[in-house]
Amino acid sequence: MRRSYVSNNIKLNEFDALIRITVEMSKYLYPYIREILKSKEDIEENSVIWNDFNKRFIELIKERFNIDSMRVKKLLNQAENDEIIIKSLLILSFCISNQGYQKLKNFLYDF
Amino acid sequence: MQNKLSFHQSSVSLEIIGLPDYSNNENKDQISIISQWKLNIIDKPLIEGKIEHLGPIMNAFYIYSNLLIKNEIPLFESKLIDIKADNLHIHNIVLKSSKPDVKPLVLKIGNSLLSDTINCFDQLNESPKVRIKKTNITSNIPKKLRFGLNKKVKLFNFFIPPFIAICSLIAFSYSIIYFNNPFENIEKKELISPE
Numbered sequence A: 001m002r003r004s005y006v007s008n009n010i011k012l013n014e015f016d017a018l019i020r021i022t023v024e025m026s027k028y029l030y031p032y033i034r035e036i037l038k039s040k041e042d043i044e045e046n047s048v049i050w051n052d053f054n055k056r057f058i059e060l061i062k063e064r065f066n067i068d069s070m071r072v073k074k075l076l077n078q079a080e081n082d083e084i085i086i087k088s089l090l091i092l093s094f095c096i097s098n099q100g101y102q103k104l105k106n107f108l109y110d111f
Numbered sequence B: 001m002q003n004k005l006s007f008h009q010s011s012v013s014l015e016i017i018g019l020p021d022y023s024n025n026e027n028k029d030q031i032s033i034i035s036q037w038k039l040n041i042i043d044k045p046l047i048e049g050k051i052e053h054l055g056p057i058m059n060a061f062y063i064y065s066n067l068l069i070k071n072e073i074p075l076f077e078s079k080l081i082d083i084k085a086d087n088l089h090i091h092n093i094v095l096k097s098s099k100p101d102v103k104p105l106v107l108k109i110g111n112s113l114l115s116d117t118i119n120c121f122d123q124l125n126e127s128p129k130v131r132i133k134k135t136n137i138t139s140n141i142p143k144k145l146r147f148g149l150n151k152k153v154k155l156f157n158f159f160i161p162p163f164i165a166i167c168s169l170i171a172f173s174y175s176i177i178y179f180n181n182p183f184e185n186i187e188k189k190e191l192i193s194p195e
Helices: A012-041 A043-064 A070-076 A081-094 A100-110 B051-069 B111-126 B143-149 B152-179 B182-192
Strands: B003-009 B012-019 B033-041 B047-049 B075-077 B081-085 B090-095 B105-110
Touching: A012 A043, A012 A081, A012 A100, A012 B105, A012 B111, A043 A070, A043 A081, A070 A081, A081 A100, A081 B051, A081 B111, B003 B111, B012 B111, B033 B051, B033 B111, B047 B051, B051 B075, B051 B081, B051 B111, B105 B111
Parallel strands: none
Antiparallel strands: B003 B012, B012 B033, B033 B047, B075 B081, B081 B090, B090 B105
């Protein structure tokens, strides 16, 4: 999915390290994640936060991902990407505890 | 004198009240015998109960959050609590009282409050100062969801490919017979060379 000419398979220790970094970042960013989730609950009142986040998310996807891929196109489609974004944010928000590393790993294996 | 411990996460706080188990040589600030707990969600009615209700309610939230993420049907039903999704952002919680003539308490919470609640429960689980009896999670899953947790989709995927293969084989056979009927050819041959 990434815009890269080299297709290296990720090693297990690199996968573990990425999960640990993601969990630590989620702990730090929890207030922001929460606000984004909340903004979608009452979209008429807080549409600015959600729209800003969605706009930046799409910008980053276009910048770093292979936009010819069908899966990436699905991420860019604003009508379809809501569910994917909400579920991804929910997973991150559920994994901010000390056991977050194990929880995120389990979520990813079951996804 | 009872001990009181609080766990906070943004708009949700969980309070645990109880005593240490002195027979087990525990510290005086430990809680092993929980007498009461209170879950306070801002702008929502206070939820409180006895120790026997805490485990099932925590399990209900954990199971529901897993179902929500794993694309299963987001629905949890039990004697004590029902949780179902109104939509992707709002969750409907029905808390049923064990006392007769008490109406169930209905709460609607969003994803932000759901994650706050889960994080409060995580803090409680990880706290070294509180010891709660672990209840068997699978026993609290309603029967109709058990099948869902046993990878309903995988079972469906297991049967669909052979089914499609058999159907396509039958369709191909019929189409070939339609264009080239062997019985018709035999009849034609017989008509050309009648012996």
